[in-house]
Amino acid sequence: MFDPHTLNDISSGSNINDIGQTQLKNLQRSLSWMTYPISKVDGLIGPNTRSAFAEYKVDIGESDVSTVTTGAKDLAIHNIEKTQNILNSDVSSEEKTKSAIAAVCENLGIGLKTQIAYVLATTKWETNHTFEPVREAYWKSEAWRRNNFRYYPYYGRGYVQLTWRSNYQKYYHIMREPLVGDPDLAMDPKIALMVLVHGFKMGGFTGRKITDYINESRTDYKNARRCINGLNKWREIKEIAEGFEAEL
Structure with missing residues (x-):
C-alpha cells in the first residue's frame, strides 16, 4: 500500500x-x-x-x-x-461491509445519502447480493476464463469489475499494490473497496462520475448506471438504491 x-x-x-x-x-x-x-x-x-x-x-x-x-x-x-484506515476495516459481514463502503464514500467526497445509496446498490448488484468481491463469470472455471476472455488474466474482479490491463496498471500506480503482476489482488477487500469508491468519484470505469448524475440538486438513479455499464439493469439497481436511501 x-x-x-x-x-x-x-x-x-x-x-x-x-x-x-x-x-x-x-x-x-x-x-x-x-x-x-x-x-x-x-x-x-x-x-x-x-x-x-x-x-x-x-x-x-x-x-x-x-x-x-x-x-x-x-x-x-x-x-x-x-x-x-477505513480500507482496513472489518468487512466480515454484509453490515460491516456496507458501513465501510459508506465511510469511504464520505471520506472521498461522495457522502450524500443518495450517492452512498447508489454505491451500495451497485455493490449489491455486481456481487450477486453477497457484498463480497467476485470474479467475472464467477460461476465458470478459471480455465474457461482463460479460454474465453481476450483480456485474460485482467478480467473483472472486485466489488465492481476492474477489467483490462491498463486499469490494473492505473491502480497499481495509485495504490502501490502489484496488481499487474498479481491481478488476483483485486479480490482483496481493501483494494476492491478503494477501486469501487475511487472509480465512482473519478469516473474510473467509463469516464462518467457519480456526481454527474447524483449531487445536491439531482438524483438520477437511471443514468448513474452509466458510471459502470451503460444502462444495463438500471431499473433493478434503481429500486435497490431507493431501498438503501430509505434506510440511511
Missing part, C-alpha cells in the same frame, strides 16, 4: 516544477488518493499535475499554488491515512 509519508522526501518550500521524478510520482499518488484529477502517475510535470496541485492548495487555503509546504504535506498524509 502506498506510504504517504514519502511526501516528506520533498523538501518543504520546493517548487513542484523542480522536484525529482520519484518525488513527483509520490505527490501525484497523494493527489489521486485525495481524488484530485491526476490523469497519470508518471513523475512528469505538466498542466494536469500543476492544475491538480493548485486545486488542492486552494482547497486548503494556501495561496502559493506551486510550493510544497509542510502544512500541505501533513494534511495530505493525514487525509490519506484516514482513508487507508
Whole structure:
C-alpha cells in the first residue's frame, strides 16, 4: 500500500516544477488518493499535475499554488491515512461491509445519502447480493476464463469489475499494490473497496462520475448506471438504491 509519508522526501518550500521524478510520482499518488484529477502517475510535470496541485492548495487555503509546504504535506498524509484506515476495516459481514463502503464514500467526497445509496446498490448488484468481491463469470472455471476472455488474466474482479490491463496498471500506480503482476489482488477487500469508491468519484470505469448524475440538486438513479455499464439493469439497481436511501 502506498506510504504517504514519502511526501516528506520533498523538501518543504520546493517548487513542484523542480522536484525529482520519484518525488513527483509520490505527490501525484497523494493527489489521486485525495481524488484530485491526476490523469497519470508518471513523475512528469505538466498542466494536469500543476492544475491538480493548485486545486488542492486552494482547497486548503494556501495561496502559493506551486510550493510544497509542510502544512500541505501533513494534511495530505493525514487525509490519506484516514482513508487507508477505513480500507482496513472489518468487512466480515454484509453490515460491516456496507458501513465501510459508506465511510469511504464520505471520506472521498461522495457522502450524500443518495450517492452512498447508489454505491451500495451497485455493490449489491455486481456481487450477486453477497457484498463480497467476485470474479467475472464467477460461476465458470478459471480455465474457461482463460479460454474465453481476450483480456485474460485482467478480467473483472472486485466489488465492481476492474477489467483490462491498463486499469490494473492505473491502480497499481495509485495504490502501490502489484496488481499487474498479481491481478488476483483485486479480490482483496481493501483494494476492491478503494477501486469501487475511487472509480465512482473519478469516473474510473467509463469516464462518467457519480456526481454527474447524483449531487445536491439531482438524483438520477437511471443514468448513474452509466458510471459502470451503460444502462444495463438500471431499473433493478434503481429500486435497490431507493431501498438503501430509505434506510440511511
